[in-house]
Amino acid sequence: MEEEYSGGVEKKFIYINRRVPHGTAYAIESLETVLIGAAFDQDVSMLFIDDGVFQLKKDQNTESIEFKNFSKAYRALEMYDVEKLYVETESLQERGLSADDLLVGVEMIDRARVNELIDQQDVVLSF
Amino acid sequence: MKISILVNEGPYQHQASDSAYQFALAALESGHEVPRVFFYHDGVNNGTNLTTPPQDDRHIQKRWSALAQEKGVDLVLCVAACQRRGMVDEGERDRNKKDATNVADGFRISGLGQLIEAGIESDRLVTFGD
Numbered sequence: 001m002e003e004e005y006s007g008g009v010e011k012k013f014i015y016i017n018r019r020v021p022h023g024t025a026y027a028i029e030s031l032e033t034v035l036i037g038a039a040f041d042q043d044v045s046m047l048f049i050d051d052g053v054f055q056l057k058k059d060q061n062t063e064s065i066e067f068k069n070f071s072k073a074y075r076a077l078e079m080y081d082v083e084k085l086y087v088e089t090e091s092l093q094e095r096g097l098s099a100d101d102l103l104v105g106v107e108m109i110d111r112a113r114v115n116e117l118i119d120q121q122d123v124v125l126s127f
Numbered sequence: 128m129k130i131s132i133l134v135n136e137g138p139y140q141h142q143a144s145d146s147a148y149q150f151a152l153a154a155l156e157s158g159h160e161v162p163r164v165f166f167y168h169d170g171v172n173n174g175t176n177l178t179t180p181p182q183d184d185r186h187i188q189k190r191w192s193a194l195a196q197e198k199g200v201d202l203v204l205c206v207a208a209c210q211r212r213g214m215v216d217e218g219e220r221d222r223n224k225k226d227a228t229n230v231a232d233g234f235r236i237s238g239l240g241q242l243i244e245a246g247i248e249s250d251r252l253v254t255f256g257d
Binding site: 007009011013025026029032033036037039040042122123124125126 | 133167168207208238239240242243244246247248252254
């Protein structure tokens with residue numbers, strides 16, 4: 001139902017993901033916004049900080065809570081030209097995780113760099 | 128300046144919707160344009176015409192509808208969020224075979240593309256919510 005956007009303007013969009021994948025609906029809503037936004041040919045980044053790093057955890061199993069397991073969709077982002085995935089190093093470490101625990105390749109950035117990254121954007125959407 | 132607004136919380140439970148409204152009003156009064164307010168997540172509940180708040184309380188939905196009617200602000204409810212929460216306009220009623228509608232005057236249901244478009248076409252996109 002979304003029409004192609006032909007306004008010719010390209011802005012830098014960043015989606016900031018801060019919450020666990022299933023305690024609230026924000027993670028899946030963020031993903032849906034990114035996928036729909038892909039039709040607009042914008043410069044898109046996704047940033048995972050705080051509990052948001054759990055969204056990228058390998059081997060998620062949601063059967064017992066009867067929620068859709070949408071984690072595999074992060075691997076499909078590449079097909080939508082969403083290739084800039086950033087994870088804050090400190091958030092990952094504080095939760096006992098490393099890049100090996102993640103289901104998709106990401107760029108690790110430290111906390112100081114997070115501020116810089118957000119500063120560079122035109123549109124910041126926080127979930 | 129063109130300032131669009133994103134409202135992520137429902138009415139009465141959270142101040143986000145009130146703050147967004149006050150912000151929109153202040154922006155308009157200062158000579159800015161507010162082309163669109165996009166309601167997402169529980170924010171879509173701002174658009175129901177079935178609420179009856181106590182008489183000494185503000186009427187959040189009517190306030191938004193007045194903003195649309197008097198200032199021409201485009202109030203857009205996210206369709207996927209509406210479908211999950213029972214926000215129904217005539218199109219959705221017919222499509223999903225419901226027997227009632229509850230989308231208030233001045234609001235319309237559309238897709239997330241309207242949010243992205245607001246981000247592209249506005250100078251600022253200001254978010255209200257946690």
